[in-house]
Amino acid sequence: MKKLPPIPEIPEEEKTPVVRLLLAFMEQQQEIIQNQQVEIDALKTEVAKLKKLPPKPKIRASKLPKDDDNDNPTGHSGSKKNNSGNGTSKSRKRKKKLAIHKTTVIKPDNLPEHSRFLGYQDYFVQELLIKPFNTRYRLARYKTPDGDTCIGKLSFDTHIGHFGHTLQSYIVYQYYHQRVTQPLIIQQLTELGFDISTGQINEILIHDKDHFHTEKNTLLTAGINNSTYIHVDDTGSRHDGKNGYCTHVGNETFAWFSSTRYKSRINFLQLLRGAAVDYTLNDAALDYMRAEKLPHKPLSVIEQSHQTCFDNEEAWKYYLQNNSIITQRHVRIATEGALLGALINSGFPSDLVIVSDDAGQFDILLHALCWIHADRVFQRILPLNERHDKELNWVHTQIWELFYDLKQYKLEPDDPLKSAIAEHFDELCRTKTSFETLNQALKRLARNKTELLLVLERPDIPLHNNLSENDIREYVIKRKISGSTRSKDGQLCRDTFVSLKKTCLKQGISFWDFINDRISKRNLIPYLPELLKGKVCAV
Template sequence: MPFPFDIPDNEKSELISKILKYTTRTQEENAQLKERVNILEQEIHRLKGLNGKPDIKPNTPKNDDSSSKPGDDNDAGAGHQKRDTGKPDERTKKKRKKPPKPSNPIRKRVAPVNIPEGSEYKGLNLYGVQEITFTVSLIQYELEHWVTPDGDSIYGRLPESVQGYHFGPELRSYVLHQHHACGVTEQQLLESLWDRGVSISAGELSNLLTLNHDDFHAEKDDLLTTGLFHCPYLQVDDTGARHQGQNGYCTFIGSPEFAWFGSTESKSRENFLSLLHRPWTTLVLNEHAMSYLEDHNCPAKWRKVFQECLCVHFFNRESWDAFLDDCGLTKPRLRQKASEAMLYGSLLSHGVRSDLPIHSDGAGQFDVFIRSGCWLHAGRPIERVIPVNKEQVEEQYQLLCRFWDLYRELKAFKAAPDDKRASSVRQHFRQLVQTRVECSELREALSNLAVKEPELLAVLDDPNLPLHNNLSESQIREHVKRRKISGGTRSEAGRQARDTFASLKKMCRLHEISFWSYLRDRLNGYNVIPRLSEFIKKAVYGDMDEGFTWSSSDLI
């Protein structure tokens, strides 16, 4: 839109300057109100079940002389054409590669039809065709029954892989792979099995997917314990995960070396600490817990009560809650803070490092140990500002250019750490956040950026830390897709199975292990593939115990 208030500075009186300032502020407030009205209208449409505005991508603009150019008056406002601010296109690389063709092919020689007399044989032309075969068979185990001279009955023993099941390990592997790796719903999987001639009911299929997976659950829990002790940092994120018709949350904890998912009813800091503490049941009230309470402004009255119980061990969370009841601590916020301190102190007593970096998108529930922030999330408040005149457009553009220039400086520092370069980055960051701008929203965004300086520049102290949280977001997308397909879980066993097999699948993907081979290895009892926690140590330290080598051909 054109600006009717472009008056030369030498012609502006004090009154005109005040009017222009008031008009600019009014335009800014109107733009914000229009945005809020648009959001509220969309929410009303959603609640009423009406069709929303179609998500139609705009046509690619043509590069002709009639198109608007950056810097024109039309750049201002919500509909201005964006200029390139140099924002990096950081994408998580997909590591999966096409597997090699199967070895030991089945050879079938095909001769021509009607070979004329006198023809000369010149050898073979090879033409490979990959095929997969689905066959359903019933294995009837005839368990011999013998009676000893003492009158006792003895029976033939079933193979370990089928004890307790009426479905073989290959079928169970297929069911788990289709549901947890390929996202096939139970109903569609049931239809597929029936089409292939498998006699199985909906209840039996549900049991195969959710029950009797203790070994898988134990191996999944090993991932978190090993990651806490051996990985140089953790990356975390969370997303919604409904359970029994109620809103809940799934938290991802991982790194480039491992992936672990846990679903709970809340997303508080206490919940995050309890997830980190999940491998252990015992709790201890120690000096680390007291220090946490002091740092988080716990009233001196309660710190004195806890001081008298220093070094007391609690066998589980229930005994700790009973202790708080006996002390008369009933205020929910104070109980939560005390539980946070207890979990924090217990983690350190179990050997978790107090300087363990936690890399996140800046959410408050992850504010424990050493914080490391995501630059892509930190730049969004500046990008979300809606400029109302060309001066604000230019201010926003310049800030974003400087912000992403800083990001590139940090990437260069990670490639070649240097004290001089680190000092330069700190100086440029402070210059950025101290920039004077007229737009109030941009000032607020810069103030929030200044508060996040320690976590955004944590990489200067530890160059191994990442600059963005794309890994966590790409990993937790697994739960987002499943939520869109299935909605949520109904049983506790179903929720546990969903988290366990998502963790194991992602772990296999990280280390280029076939998830199908992994399932067959475990359910058939081959145990050719080492425990997945061993791959974390190999990735961190670059070595592994003797006898580690294995091949997928060993599982055939």
């Protein structure tokens, strides 16, 4: 709260009745202003809470080095700690890794005779060469004695069409990694002296990318089969003027994105199924239908079915209609079960834990919930009085105590601590407060006990879904900059390149090197799905 300026000091002999009256009035106004400021600050805090605004950042004091000589842009040493001429010792160590493309020896001017050579003092200058490099291929034409015409053939080892590998890699890198829009890319290249059109830029960005799509699609199966858990989340994704959704699947080793028209459990199961299109009725499918309370009549028809495998969606829909399973809810549960059965039948790991933010479409198999999202239910609650506020703060404290106990349990699993955490959770959920909204939130927390405390059985899984939210932010930023996609190729490429980019980052691979390697078809960088299998090491 800002301090008001003090009331000026006036000598006692000058305090006439009028002056005394004015001083009393000023003191009264100062008190009113201070009370109003307190009320304004309280209202601002309440508005920020209602709008879910972030709190004021706590900016730490700058910790810049006191010795200005250490920050020397010329590369010459001005500090007693470093006399090598290469800046600080940290910079000198970094520059040892530089690839040297040209070396020039500079001798002193007016060097006296018989001077003794002491070696070299290195001074590094880094430069970037950006200029067109155009090659004209003159294809020789000959007429044979038979009257035929022969012409020389181009080799596409260094280029594809009229544009070289490096130029194409640069365009793809700028658009998908640096998030530069197509108009800015063509403006930049035109100013640099290239003769390229908007259509050619678009061609380079989205066409003939089947080998990228194949590598991205194979990531999902490789990532799931070599993981004990995955993070999942989704976000909005407009395509061709219509709303849609982009689903993220990944963990610390890979990231995979796919855009679809709708979001549902059927859609999620179809995404996990990959390129397969079959439906299967087996024990896993029937167990799912029973758990979802499929009514007895359609369930008995499916249990007694002699046909258990269906080649595609059309065959499955024909089977349901032929057996009078036409109610929307019954069709949905049966379809989800058949898709889950196909997943298990294809070797999908049944012990894989799916970590989500409590979105219903992800609740299959072993499902774990994010503690951060569980607490957000309580953050949205607005207390009506001071007592409610104290009870809500107490619940927040208990939730975070549980969270920190679970973090400790993950580090050192211990049976007594496991029992104590479970008992603490039950005690919290049994608590009755004077705030009914808070009581209902605690009941919801109790219903999610199995998924929130799954970490007690599987200490290897994370406690939150932040990784998925961080990964999907890459897609959201690109969507905000470039807007929606229009063509199917454009949508596929956006999903593919964000998947490959995030996976390269997690595998410690330069995305520029990866793009250049794949477009030039050198394929020196290992196939990303093979890296997930642990067969080769990243370069």
